Amino acid sequence: MNKHHLLLRGASYSTVSLYKRSGPPHHLHLPARPLFPSPGAGGTTTAAAVFNFFSPAHPRQHHSLTLSKPTRPHHRPLNPPTAKMSTSTTSAAAASPTDLIEQSKRLAAFQSVTAHLVPYPHYTRIGIGSGSTVVYVVEAISSLLPRDVLSTMTFYPTGAQSEELIEAAGLNLQYINKLAPGSLLDVCFDGADEVDPALNLIKGGGACLWQEKIVATSSKKFVCVADFRKISPALGTMWKKGIPIEVLPLAANRVLGELERMGSLSPKIRPGLPGKAGAIVTDNGMWIVDAPFKPLRVTGESDREKGEWQVDELADALIKIPGVAEIGLFYGRNGNEGQGGGAQKPVEAYFGMEDGSVKVLSA
Numbered sequence: 001m002n003k004h005h006l007l008l009r010g011a012s013y014s015t016v017s018l019y020k021r022s023g024p025p026h027h028l029h030l031p032a033r034p035l036f037p038s039p040g041a042g043g044t045t046t047a048a049a050v051f052n053f054f055s056p057a058h059p060r061q062h063h064s065l066t067l068s069k070p071t072r073p074h075h076r077p078l079n080p081p082t083a084k085m086s087t088s089t090t091s092a093a094a095a096s097p098t099d100l101i102e103q104s105k106r107l108a109a110f111q112s113v114t115a116h117l118v119p120y121p122h123y124t125r126i127g128i129g130s131g132s133t134v135v136y137v138v139e140a141i142s143s144l145l146p147r148d149v150l151s152t153m154t155f156y157p158t159g160a161q162s163e164e165l166i167e168a169a170g171l172n173l174q175y176i177n178k179l180a181p182g183s184l185l186d187v188c189f190d191g192a193d194e195v196d197p198a199l200n201l202i203k204g205g206g207a208c209l210w211q212e213k214i215v216a217t218s219s220k221k222f223v224c225v226a227d228f229r230k231i232s233p234a235l236g237t238m239w240k241k242g243i244p245i246e247v248l249p250l251a252a253n254r255v256l257g258e259l260e261r262m263g264s265l266s267p268k269i270r271p272g273l274p275g276k277a278g279a280i281v282t283d284n285g286m287w288i289v290d291a292p293f294k295p296l297r298v299t300g301e302s303d304r305e306k307g308e309w310q311v312d313e314l315a316d317a318l319i320k321i322p323g324v325a326e327i328g329l330f331y332g333r334n335g336n337e338g339q340g341g342g343a344q345k346p347v348e349a350y351f352g353m354e355d356g357s358v359k360v361l362s363a
């Protein structure tokens, strides 16, 4: 057993680098949770925390690390472990709304990767979702994990955007169609357009929902990463554009009629403008229909006469419409309930908040 004792300044750390007189630094990854009591609970008391863990660089060596906190109280939220990030987080109050949203996505990405990937160097197959938040997930993976660990991992995209992200970061790329029957990815990270308290999701704002669902359900666990705007009491409350539905182009008008009959409020074929005239075409050659419904009930039953649906009942009805390839409702089981894969809901959702903290909802 290797014993280390460090005196740290600050509230929380996710990576500690030990520099030796010679040779490369030794990176130790810590759990993403506050290490010490909050200042209000006794900021003048010296505290210590002991961790037993393995370093990815030396997986056979068992380490014990004792962290001691200085007596000065702290008032800062958890910071991702880069100097750049620390600076932007502490200036969050003065940030523009766009900066604030980007910072919150990045915070959530770093914390989710720290919690689910950094302590588990044996994870080798990772799914990468689509959208603007996932950009920060890939940044977090690239910057938090040592190169020799990354070289043992393979990353599975959910469309053209995440394929480019993986390649640009110099990570190993593999396609989900190469996953052997019965095999699963260890974990998959993806964003969402809206998240309800039961962790049902609306996805597909970026038109990648079909491959996203295939990758999520091919993973042992799905981790959702988002910003504060995505937290919702009921799907359809915050995301007003409607549930994205991937359809066979020749069936699109028929699907629209069926959706109206089910109570959807003005479903529409998503246009490709400004980039493309006509309908948007997905990575799979399909179209997207956006179908707004009244806010979806998390529990209870649907009242179909009134067009008021419970999430699972609506999802089950939508997926049965002929011509529908896949729907942007992620519902049913979560990863904890289906360890063998097949679950659409995340095991955890990380939300970067306006105050610089990260809120975590667990299944």
Ligand SMILES: O=C(CO)[C@H](O)[C@H](O)COP(=O)(O)O
Pocket: 129, 130, 131, 132, 133, 134, 190, 191, 192, 193, 202, 203, 204, 205, 206, 207, 208, 209, 212
């Ligand atoms: O489902 C998706 C793409 O099909 C995205 O995950 C969702 O639209 C969230 O995107 P962003 O991170 O840009 O807010």
